[in-house]
Structures are given as C-alpha cells and as structure tokens.
Amino acid sequence: MAHRVVITGMGCVSGMGVGVEALWDGLMRAQSAITPTHLVAGQHQTTLPAVRVAGYCPLNHFTADELIMRDRYAQFAIVAAREAVQQAGLGCGEQTPGDTGVVLGSGGGGELAREEAAVRMFYEGKIRCNPITVPKVNNQASVGLVSMEFGFTGPSFIVATGCAAATHAMCQAYLLIQSGVLVRALTGGTEAPVMLSVFQAFDAARVMSHTTCRPFSRDRDGMVIGEGGAVVVMEELQAARARGANILAEVCGIGMSSDASNTLYPTEAGPAQAITCALAMSRIHAEEVDYVNAHGTGTQANDRIETAAIRRALGHHADNITVSSTKALHGHAFGGAGGIELVATVLALQHGVAPPTANYLGHDEGCDLDYAPNAPRERRIDMAIKQSFAFGGVNAVLALRRDIRL
C-alpha cells in the first residue's frame, strides 16, 4: 500500500533572513538580497555579487562550544530544522524516535572548513591539520547533528547531487514515507558556498554573473551564489491526522531523471521526463498544474532549456501557468536551493500568490512563459511543481497539492 505524504512543518534560513516568514516577506517585497561581496582566502581576493543570510548571527542560535564543531552549512540545517519541528508540533512525546529520519541535500558539505584547512596548509605552510576539520567538512555532519538535536533514530543520510541535492533528498524522503519505511522525515537541504574557492571555480566555468541574477530575462549573464537551507517535516497523512497536525500541503508525486548527455550542458528531454514522471506518479493531468517554481539559475542555457522542458512536459497548458525563479532574490544556494524554493512553493499554494522573478528586464528569445516578472502574481494555485537540475544532467521534481483530496 502506498502511503500519502504531507508537509506539516517548514523552516528556512535564506538571504531574506532567518525563518519562513522572513523568506515570504522578502519574496513579496521582490527586493533582491544580492549585494557585492568581498571574499578573501590566503593571498587571493575577489568581489562578486552574492547573497549571505541576512542578519544571521551564529551565537544567537548556538553556544560557543557548539560552534567549534559546526560548519556554517550544518548550522543552517539545524536552525531550519528547529523551526520546522516547532511548526509541526513534533517532540511532544507521542512520536516513536525510530519512525523519523533525516534526509538532507548538500552539494559541498563543510566547504568553509575545507577552505580554511587548505589556506592553512598551502598558504601558511602548516603541515598539521586540525582534527576537528573532519567532522566539520563531512557532508553527513548536518544530518547527524539534526538527528542528535531531536533524538530521531530513523535513517539519516545526505544526498549530494549539487544544485538538485535538496530536491533529490526530498524525493528520497517522500519514497521512504510512501513505502512505509518511515512515518516522517526532516528533509530539505543546506549549503554555505559563499567562499572564494567556490566562486573562482564557478566563475572559471563562466556561469557566474558579474551583475545580478536575471532568470529568464534578456541580458541575463549567469547565476549568483547564495547561502542558506530549508527543512520541512514530511509525514504520512494518517499519522499527521492522528496527532492533529496542521497539514500545509500534500506531496503527491516525485520524478527523477538523468540527461545522460553532457556534464555541463542540459537537455530539454531530461527535465521534461522528470516532470512527466512526477505528474504520472501524482495521477494528475498537465492541465491541473498552476505554478512551477523553476530551477531558473539565470544562465543562458538553463533558462532557455528549462522553458522548453516545461513546454514539452505540459504542452499547450504551459501558456496558462505561472513560472517563477526566486533565485534572483535569494541567490543560488546549490544543495540548499531546492529546500528554500520548496518552502516558497508551499507558501505560494497557501497564499494563492506566485512569487516574482525579480531583476527581469524583458522578453528573451526562447523564454516565452509567464514568469511573474518583478512582482508577485496573485492567482489560484491548487497544484504546483518544484524542479531542480544539476551539472551532470541530474534532475529532480516534486509535485505538490494544496488541498488533501479524499
């Protein structure tokens, strides 16, 4: 028997600030958090547009002792998980710890600690490395720390598919609950990639904007890196109802695919296949989709091909939906992006408002959908799709429904 899966809590740390409310306020104001950011490592430095979490002070969330062993990316996961667990009303004693798992996405894990160690060894000439580097850089540190925070003893693991990591992780959490392995999971993603070595690598790959992020717009010139993470509580429907949880949305299906084509250049077919799979699993028709929260990085290739993929999957109905990318507002948080954007998608369902695609300058060839340019778009949203893609041609999609159908 396939169990139905719902979302009962959400937490978020983004360029808009700490908390789900800060994210939504920022999205509705349509004011981008992208600012020129100066980065230094060893003798190197650069300034590029980026997004850091607004107002984030680690000591407001952790003791000085705890921070010694928690890289920034893991901090985001814990802070977001606390908010999600609180909203879901978990931890009140009625749950069995083994029924709950932690499944998060993170592309790079503790990369800040890794860069610090590299500077120390290769710039400062030190030969020994602080042993605490090991638990800080581990990708799985985030899920381990989240499980310890709440005492959940179900399976915990990290999915590391780069920019699709959070969405892939949420797909895995969905499947674990749907198949009855878990009753609930804390799931989403986290990343703290605002650091020189990451910037230099992506800049060398010529995918970074030196101005700002303009998804689907003319004159777009690349992505802008951001940081942050989000965690949602996914839960089996009957279990959620039994404990009187407030159901925020239903996850009605997922789709995953591979382009199997090229490391950097995406295809139209791969993402379209993932969208089609998600709709098929959800048993909904393309015509029922109201809103797509796009991957929308702001690169020339992604946005044009993503538009074509949406058209291929949804057919003529693509002209009736609203598509938006919120990355122009909070930046691209890589393995955390899908989590932040899923929270935005659930809020769009609840409020009946599609978040805007900010920094939009006008129509560009090959990008011919309704992108809610520069301002939120009020509209009824019953069904929504969240999609994420990553280098390597790996694609993940979640289909969400606002109301529970019997």
Next chain:
Amino acid sequence: MDIPHDTAIEQAIYESIWRVKPSLQAMPMTPATRLSSLGLASIEIMSVVFEMEDVFEVSIVDRQLDTFRTIGEGRDVVRKLLDERNGHVPALAAE
C-alpha cells in the same frame, strides 16, 4: 626562540583548551587538572594537542607524546620538545 617559563607554557595550554571549548574559561584549572575531568570528547582532546603543536611549533603526535593526562604533564612534554629543539640537554637525561 626563547624557551618560555613553565607558567607561560601552562597558560598557553589553558588557552589551547579554551579555543577548543570556550566554556572552560569559567572552570579553574591548575597543572594538576586532568584532561579527562574537563568533559572533552576524544576529538576535542586531539584538537587541544593540535592547538599546542601550533602554538609551540612542535610535533607532539609524531613523537607519540600525546599520552599526557594532566596539564602539568602536557607542559613537561612541551618543555622537553622545546629543549630538544634548542639543543638543551634535559636535566633528567643528563643525570
């Protein structure tokens, strides 16, 4: 490099411990304080040794001398390594 006094070495060890666990600044420590009494996890003790190596620019782990139990024993390990590096013959070895 001048060899620091024992009290200076002890102070540097205290500071190494505080860098690994800042809350221990509130705990009185003496050379007789055992590391096992400080509530440090094994990796934190390794990190204290790392910090000591960094401050004094000595190799404690490579010499397999990271088995000291008290701050005073740690001080003696550091003094031995500093003496060796500076060509001093430790008093005990000369007897």
